[in-house]
Amino acid sequence: xxxxxxxxxxxxxxxxxxxxxxxxxxxxxxxxxxxxxxxxxxxxxxxxxxxxxxxxxxxxxxxxxxxxxxxxxxxxxxxxxxxxxxxxxxxxxxxxxxxxxxxxxxxxxxxxxxxxxxxxxxxxxxxxxxxxxxxxxxxxxxxxxxxxxxxxxxxxxxxxxxxxxxxxxxxxxxxxxxxxxxxxxxxxxxxxxxxxxxxxxxxxxxxxxxxxxxxxxxxxxxxxxxxx
Amino acid sequence: xxxxxxxxxxxxxxxxxxxxxxxxxxxxxxxxxxxxxxxxxxxxxxxxxxxxxxxxxxxxxxxxxxxxxxxxxxxxxxxxxxxxxxxxxxxxxxxxxxxxxxxxxxxxxxxxxxxxxxxxxxxxxxxxxxxxxxxxxxxxxxxxxxxxxxxxxxxxxxxxxxxxxxxxxxxxxxxxxxxxxxxxxxxxxxxxxxxxxxxxxxxxxxxxxxxxxxx
Numbered sequence: 001x002x003x004x005x006x007x008x009x010x011x012x013x014x015x016x017x018x019x020x021x022x023x024x025x026x027x028x029x030x031x032x033x034x035x036x037x038x039x040x041x042x043x044x045x046x047x048x049x050x051x052x053x054x055x056x057x058x059x060x061x062x063x064x065x066x067x068x069x070x071x072x073x074x075x076x077x078x079x080x081x082x083x084x085x086x087x088x089x090x091x092x093x094x095x096x097x098x099x100x101x102x103x104x105x106x107x108x109x110x111x112x113x114x115x116x117x118x119x120x121x122x123x124x125x126x127x128x129x130x131x132x133x134x135x136x137x138x139x140x141x142x143x144x145x146x147x148x149x150x151x152x153x154x155x156x157x158x159x160x161x162x163x164x165x166x167x168x169x170x171x172x173x174x175x176x177x178x179x180x181x182x183x184x185x186x187x188x189x190x191x192x193x194x195x196x197x198x199x200x201x202x203x204x205x206x207x208x209x210x211x212x213x214x215x216x217x218x219x220x221x222x223x224x225x226x227x228x
Numbered sequence: 229x230x231x232x233x234x235x236x237x238x239x240x241x242x243x244x245x246x247x248x249x250x251x252x253x254x255x256x257x258x259x260x261x262x263x264x265x266x267x268x269x270x271x272x273x274x275x276x277x278x279x280x281x282x283x284x285x286x287x288x289x290x291x292x293x294x295x296x297x298x299x300x301x302x303x304x305x306x307x308x309x310x311x312x313x314x315x316x317x318x319x320x321x322x323x324x325x326x327x328x329x330x331x332x333x334x335x336x337x338x339x340x341x342x343x344x345x346x347x348x349x350x351x352x353x354x355x356x357x358x359x360x361x362x363x364x365x366x367x368x369x370x371x372x373x374x375x376x377x378x379x380x381x382x383x384x385x386x387x388x389x390x391x392x393x394x395x396x397x398x399x400x401x402x403x404x405x406x407x408x409x410x411x412x413x414x415x416x417x418x419x420x421x422x423x424x425x426x427x428x429x430x431x432x433x434x435x436x437x438x439x440x441x442x443x
Contacts, residue, residue: 148298
């Protein structure tokens, strides 16, 4: 462990080009996919939580099922869609960061929507009743609902961010872990482990944890400010 | 204001079964009765929150304060301005409800009584032909309750609106109501002027309820 820690520090200080690219690719993929999933999953979660029609139960169960989607299944589906014989081959998304982002968004959106839905479901009746009593429009009520969920929105984002950092199954299938192109921290760790370079793999793991810690701390700080 | 016969059933249990009613324009109607007698269901149907199973209400344009008003997590002054009120009108209203010292505080951090006062202050910033209040002072202390009652009556005098006040407090009904509707197991047991119903009830059930609650 000590050796791995020393190597992690040495790797960071060495300015290794390959590590820089892996880090940059990871951050690009993680931030793009988590933000996109937030943009899609946030309103979806609010709408689902605020909806009280008879299909609510079915929609919630459907979303919860999607929350448990195995990443390799998403990876496989994306691979089949993007590959040379797939219907989306003309988009040339296979073995690209954009393709990896799409796979991640598929995984993260239900997660963010689901985590927001349970919060909104609990506050929506009171918000709706109060807003209706004041004669506010539906649009205004929805905006209020969104505003009242900003703290949970950030919590949901944190959840998505963590999942995006840890994901390996889908991104390795869609990205192919190509050096200098689509190799991210998790796939690099897998590659080094397969090559028997356990210390380097562990060092990368420590760096991944560090980066995740810094990002999460930043969001948590914002979280704390919103709470005040 | 004429209301059709209204009924509501939850899980096979009829919680409300009211005949056609006429609300006297400009009067305060106190709705009293034991827990689960259908008071809040009546208020929520009138406000359009839930539909009645039988009896279709026309849009009443009512202002409504639910039993649990949501404390929006924003500054108190901003919360009042959700109604579209101007800054000065909102500040004057906070002054009138003794909340001006809290104008910059987050509404989510107020006590239960302050939250209820804020909800009432916010509601009374707009004019409605019908005002429905579901236990508006249940969380307030005596001073705040008396102040709130005064503001509601002032509002009624100014706008000429009809008020439906759901309350557990018989003393509040005595102080405020022109008419009283006593509900029992979802049905209208007795209705009349406040003096009649609260002092000389016709129905033995109303008498038993009043005797029990004035013990």
